[in-house]
Amino acid sequence: MVAPTASGDSAGTWRLANDKSVAFGTPLTIVVKVSGGTTGTPTKTVTPGGSSATSTNTSTPTATLLAPPTAASNLSISNKACDPAGNSGGTLNWQDNSNNENGFNIYANNVFHGSVGANITTYLVPSDSFGATLTLSVESFNNAGSSSKVDLPVCP
Numbered sequence: 001m002v003a004p005t006a007s008g009d010s011a012g013t014w015r016l017a018n019d020k021s022v023a024f025g026t027p028l029t030i031v032v033k034v035s036g037g038t039t040g041t042p043t044k045t046v047t048p049g050g051s052s053a054t055s056t057n058t059s060t061p062t063a064t065l066l067a068p069p070t071a072a073s074n075l076s077i078s079n080k081a082c083d084p085a086g087n088s089g090g091t092l093n094w095q096d097n098s099n100n101e102n103g104f105n106i107y108a109n110n111v112f113h114g115s116v117g118a119n120i121t122t123y124l125v126p127s128d129s130f131g132a133t134l135t136l137s138v139e140s141f142n143n144a145g146s147s148s149k150v151d152l153p154v155c156p
Helices: none
Strands: 007-019 024-032 043-047 052-053 060-068 073-083 087-095 103-108 111-115 124-129 134-142 150-155
Touching: 073 134, 073 150, 087 134, 087 150, 103 124, 111 124, 124 134
Parallel strands: none
Antiparallel strands: 007 024, 024 060, 043 052, 073 087, 087 124, 103 111, 103 134, 134 150
């Protein structure tokens, strides 16, 4: 990874893979922040036939390691529907405990159901989507990885 020559941010994400190219582990993201301008002092060099000024840039890029976000907590459900005939759902609510998430993934019975953006703390689970047994899970995510899933048994 090479830092940009102009001011700004540059990010790279890496993840380990086995000999069959199957990724494993948590992705690692590095963000390089380059501030604007040069901090060097121009120096004058005299050469035959004239002179020229050169500037040496002594600014040093800094890397910031992005950590996976903190897990959500306090899961609850409102408008709960648990029908023995096979329908279950409601509005899933949780507490956002992170300040660096890109969003939240929602799982129903351990199967990915959908995502919401950062700082969103509710998700509508249609009652006709699942059977009589329902466990909902939430995990926060960003470019560095995901938090652990937090489960809420809903039905029965």
